[in-house]
Amino acid sequence: MLAGCSRQDPAPPPAVVDATPPAPAAPPSDAGAEISPELAARLIRAHSPVLGPAHAPVTIVEFLDPACEACAAYAPVLRQIELVHEQDVRIVVRFAAFHPGSDQAIRLLDAARRQGKFEPTLDALFANQEAWASHQAPNPARAWEIAQAAGVDLAKARRDAADDQASTALRVDAEDIVALKVERTPTFFINGRPLINYSPDTLMKVVGEEVARARGTTR
Secondary structure, eight states: OTTOEEOOOOOOOOOOOOOSOOOOOOOOOSBOOOOOHHHHTTSOOTTSOEESOTTOSEEEEEEEOTTOHHHHHHHHHHHHHHHHTTTTEEEEEEEOOOSTTHHHHHHHHHHHHHTTOHHHHHHHHHHTHHHHOOSSSOOHHHHHHHHHHTTOOHHHHHHHHTSHHHHHHHHHHHHHHHHTTOOEESEEEETTEEBOSOOHHHHHHHHHHHHHHHHTOOO
8 A cells, every 4th residue: 555656648669678787776766856946946845835824945846646546644754743743844745636536526625715614624534535536437526525524615625626827736746757867756855855665664764864964963
């Protein structure tokens, strides 16, 4: 379940097999180098939901699909990070509509954000994912019922979800996904560095290292 969901692109042609023995691989790093300033400018947009202190020294940008099982599995890990580093970490959410029906759920989440109901709505959609996000037969209408139970004003949310602002947010997220080469969900960037070796422990470790660096301490 933690393996992540991939972009639904056609399979590439078979690669040509090289008989040359590969060179020994270098030990993998948990996070890559900082991305360029031009790409870093695409990580956070004005419409992006932000959880945690706005001026926290450590920023986690998560690209997620609300229909992705791995994203739901990582949600408690992110909540734990919020609790452990409540003054030092903020989480910025970006969306990747990789599954059928995800675009409608993302519009709903954007509408919930405008009502100050983003986090409880996202948590409710994750907790009830099987009820609305079957990859074979998605039922986005059920997501609205779940959002209402989480406190969303549905009449206002339906108007907001259909407006140009929501359409623009979807388009910008899709463009940034391509530019940043986001191929699966969840994808994490921590202070502009992409997380490479995915696991809950690795995510918490890299975040802890960034918090320690920001505080001028060592771990």
